[in-house]
Amino acid sequence: MEKQQEQPMKMLKKRNVLGPVATDFTAANTGNWRIERPEVDYSRCSKCRTCERYCPTNVIEIRPDDQECVYINFDYCKGCGICTNVCPRQCIQLIPEVR
């Protein structure tokens, strides 16, 4: 374990860097945590953007011109269900995730 750390640290010390430095901006695949997924009743949606503002993962996007006006990026949606609770019209429901 110590050796594993020593090698990269030696390289960094040459450049006067004393700790690990993040060089990649990445995203974990948090979509596979989901056991329930939000489903939107588009006919009742008033496009108020409340769910967009309150989503902790910031994956909801409102597209007012589209038929399916609430776009959710399921790569990262954790299925926490906050959107279902903050929706003033209760038009978002959690349904079991099927993969």
Add this chain to the structure above:
Amino acid sequence: MYDIKHEAKGLVTHGNSACAGCGLELIMRKTMEVVGPDTIIVIPPGCAAMFSGFGKEGGLKIAGCQMNLENTAACASGIRAALNAQGNTHTTVLGFAGDGGTLDIGLQSLSGMFERGDRVMYVCYDNEAYMNTGVQGSSATPASASTTTTPGGKTSQKKDLMMIAMAHRIPYAATASLQNLNDLKKKLEKAKNANGPSLVHVHTPCPTGWRFNPALSIELARAAVRTGAWILYEYENGKITINNKLTELAEIDTYIGKQGRFKHLNAEQKTELGKQIKDNYFTYTSMLERMSIH
């Protein structure tokens, strides 16, 4: 130098390993929306360290460093001093720590920063225990809440960070909550533009530590404000404004009834706790009114 491997709408990565329904993640996003890319962030170990990253992976697009638990504010002060020496006045220095890193371990360096008057914006997300290491009780844990170190309920009261900050006569300090994001963003904006140290103390529901359904995060933040368990006020150069002035408080069960950490209380103890919170709300708000310099 810094590879953007995955696209993100804001400055924070979408695929962050915060728990589902985490209040901190929302606070981080809103803070980043307000402070913008011209910011240096200082994060101590804790839940927020997920945003500074693991190894070579980072979760924020802005510059920042991860420091020790006790010296977040001291490091932020140092960065500010270095920026001042360069003649840089536009960059915001942001300290972002939890309740453990602020109220317990980091308190002396925070006090030092307030006393020196360094222009640092400090955000404390208060999830009321050491959540990252497995829910140990901190000095921010409210009375009667069960944690792994206080299994029968904490016997002492929550430490009052705002009063400590106000005693230093800093230009801006405020408590905020997730229930009203516009209010939170307005306070963060004020803290960013304050001419000196500023503090925003945000109440953060934690589904893992408080043991509730993740979907109820925002509801619980709202319930905490409506029951008087969390008082929203701001302090601006001596003037105190109470943001949630209530004449009648909501039933305490709407807040503590949904949480597993208050499950060990019987009905009688719950009413007693509710009465305590109610009394505290009215005495505290009347005290704030007397303290305010109009």
